Amino acid sequence: LPQLACGGDLKPGGEFCPGKELTYEFLTNVLKEVMELFPSEYIHIGGDEASTNHWKQCPDCQALMKAEGMKEEGELQEYLVSRIEKFLKENGRKMIGWDEILTGELDETSAVTVWRGEDKGAESVKRGLRTILSPGAYCYFDSYQDAPRTQPEAIGGYLPLEKVYSYEPVTEAFPADKLDCVWGVQGNVWTEYIPTPEHAEYMIYPRLLALAEVAWTNPEQKDWKRFHAEALQEIKVLNSMGYHTFDLQNEVGNRPVALSVDNHLAKGKKVEYVRPYSDSYPAGGESALTNGIHGGWVYTDQRWQGFLGKGADVIVDLEKSQPIQQLSIDFMQLRGPGVFLPQKVSFLISNDGKEYTLLKTITTTLPITDEQLTIQTYDWTGSCEARYVRVQADINPEAGGFLFTDEFVVK
Template identity: 55%
Template sequence: MRKLTLLASVAVSLLLAGCAKEQKETLSVIPVPLSADLQKGAFQLNDQTKLWIDAPQEDKTRLADYIAGSPFQLDAALEEVVDNVVILQQVDRLPDITSSEGYVLEVTPKQVKIRAASGAGLFYGVQTFLQIVNEKKELPVGTVTDEPRFAYRGMMLDVSRHFFDVNFVKKQIDAFAYYKLNRLHLHLTDAAGWRIEIDKYPRLTEFAAWREFPTWKEWWNNGRQYSEEGSENAYGGYYTKEDIRELVAYAESRYITIIPEIEMPAHSEEVLTAYPELSCTHEPYKQADFCVGNEKTFEFLENVLTEVMELFPSEYIHIGGDEAGKASWPSCKLCQARMKKEGLKDVNELQSYLIHRIEVFLNGHNRKLLGWDEILEGGLAPNATVMSWRGTEGGMKAVESGHKAIMTPGEFCYFDSYQDAPDSQPEAIGGYLPLSKVYSFNPVPDTLSAEKVGLVYGVQANLFTEYIPTPEHAEMMIYPRVLALAEVAWSAPSKKNYENFHVRALKAVEELKKSGYNPFELKNEIGNRPGADKPVEHLAVGKKVTYGLDAAYYPGYAAGGDTALVDGVRGGWTYGDKRWQGFIGKKRMDITIDLEKETELHFIGADFMQVCGPEVFMPAEVIISISDDGKDFTELKHIEHKVVKDDKVTFTNFGWEGNAKGRYVRYQATSGEFGGFLFTDEVVIK
């Protein structure tokens, strides 16, 4: 029996809070329970404490084995007892509990009793039990009544960009279960490597699972070639069918369902190089999208999914569906013939055809289709569930049309973003997602009608691993942010409090470290970019801004619109925080600020950021000018800047200092040879 690494040193202390008349104890549990009514006194665990489980045999075995692997290896009672015993009892229902995963934990000086309507409910009661035992092996007397807010509480692990072995995945399952998550979404296939054994298509693991470079970044920047298994310098790996069975069984023993993802129609370069006849051009290394007009594509996908379903008993099979370029479909004779035959008006409907057809296949095997929100394009398949990552809009569109949605917007749920000041962290894909931001996520918009709320099935965090090559790095990115996601997924909004959670998270980080994990050192958190936490006062705040011809900001990064660059609000570590205004392509930055009267000027400047991965660059040229009439401008400074690509997130102020007078200030910035985005947050004038 594999010991529970997370629980090896668990001894979470009780927080004491003063009351007017008497001292009252509150629990330090993650996620925070629905209610906890604590009294004076304690139950003492000792060598004679017994375990009694009254539940169906499968659950009884799972729970007994799990507790046997915990620090409290209780001996099973031979008959039902009432003193010095931990009782797990499955019941038909519990008062005031609507979820089968809910539980009631009652502690008296004589016994601990956990009641629930399912084995999963008993298991989650056990997690709370394990978290509240103190160093003296005592539990406080009282009653905890608890149930989850959402039925789906998930974490996605990308094992394609960098492969992580079975033991690593098991280790994460231990932690996810401890914090009451119940879904593990495995991103098994993508351009960087195919990670699951398929008997009918051996080239997927003989060739498409291996590449020339150990890191995704090296591979991506050096030709993106694949290698034969066993060849010199081949990097990669895959799960055998026996590995998958082992993982599925291990997850089930902790009441976690593993959901496999097999990408289609895009992100499939590895497949289409191993089997180029499934692409529109039939050429290796040329295509990312399956040829939807080719019947062999559906033969392949159905054969693969058949073998996948034999391994994974999950209700859902994730089919990707995101970021399809569709580049060859308009010129592909087979795709065009398919469109004509099926009466499809565009390539979006052609993608929808594939999604619909795969859904029919999955439904025929008593499974349901799950996909990223692009599966909405061209029409959503009748029984599909949408995983909304491009904001919450896709999820809301699905819900409004009567479909379930899982909320996983990048702004709150993408753990591949920096969680602290970028220069203090290993290289990441960009962005800034601190613990507090994850915790602030509300998956159910206030505007959603009461009858639609139930269609918000749950929430999920995602760890895409392009820039995360090692197990230690992966754990640093997951923990403690997944604890915040767990509380968002489980706890009632009225029970959430970030200051209180932060105290509990600091303790959890120390326990994770003792248990062999590598969490981010929350106690050393730097926080947001200096200046982003309070308004900046300067002469241009609130003044009128005019944008020059061919100088409109990009609608997706408008920040505050026409007033964004003079609103006194500085941006943080990421352009995704809605404070940075973006300009792209020929839409150079060119704004004129009316100070309303002639003003003495001593400083004019603006900050820009550079993050080369998503093609955000510094300006190559900046011109700062002033005018008395808004027509004839005098140049104060002309800055030429050599834009150099790097691996960092950097910030630079391009400005002028001196003495001048003027009413109008014009600030122009132009991209360099790399194009991409320009982002600035405020034009400061002093």
């Protein structure tokens, strides 16, 4: 409803306008209907990923901020959440919301669903709030559970069974005297890419079995090999009952190159960034491209480093001149989120770090219209001697978007 968005000269945004009283009338009326339909003790209000951009320019929001003595637009969300919390309490219900609600003061009866990581979970527990742990890195079952090319289209990510099983919800960051505030863990299945109940079952099982053991088994009693064998047997039982499950028996697994450390000549060496990497996708920062660690199937695994603007241009100092026989680097293309292969990649060498000799330039032939996930290796092989090695990768001007690379290998 556009009348519930921010006013002035703005086009309607995706967030409610917290400066309009009409917003609260609408929200409380919706909640009245929810309470009539569901007798639950708790009502989940969401509350995640709200942008404050429209609020900064909205006359209604700014007027409310002035009247309430607010200094930052984020306080508008705290104000809205507080009013909804009070309304639910007055109607005999309790509020639960995503961990963004932690920015404000909360009633001790309210609960928090944590999706953004350990620090938010620890904060919620320290405040004595009932806390449900559901971090996206371990509990979002809409992610791919195997090599993307082998799976039905998904929203992205890579969450195999073993990673779900590796999750340890309670860490040393959680105060030991308040662990009773941890209510449990929660798996999520968002269905933008899941059109049928059968597909939903496929995404849930057997990952739900792993999360169940995470929830109910003491860490010292967990055993991946034992669980994996039991999961294979349980899948047979589920299939015999008519459930549609992932074929764990024929799991492809992560990229083979991502399973071990690559001890090449540039490992651990200093990298100079002529073109900076993106702050949004730093991976390992300045050590990302020479840490010996290759990326997996997805660019969000904190191993792939992202570049915007003109692309990537990095120089590695091998510390002394030495024989070189191979230079290689991987790039990824995934059209949906705007990740494309470079237009071209060039390898260069130098002994003084000033004058560089071009070894090879490789032009990408894969069209930008290709929809499949592609990880392509660009390389040079031959014989030379150098101290400095350099790789330049230019963004395709027709595509724009991000470049993602994981390791600059020197052999």
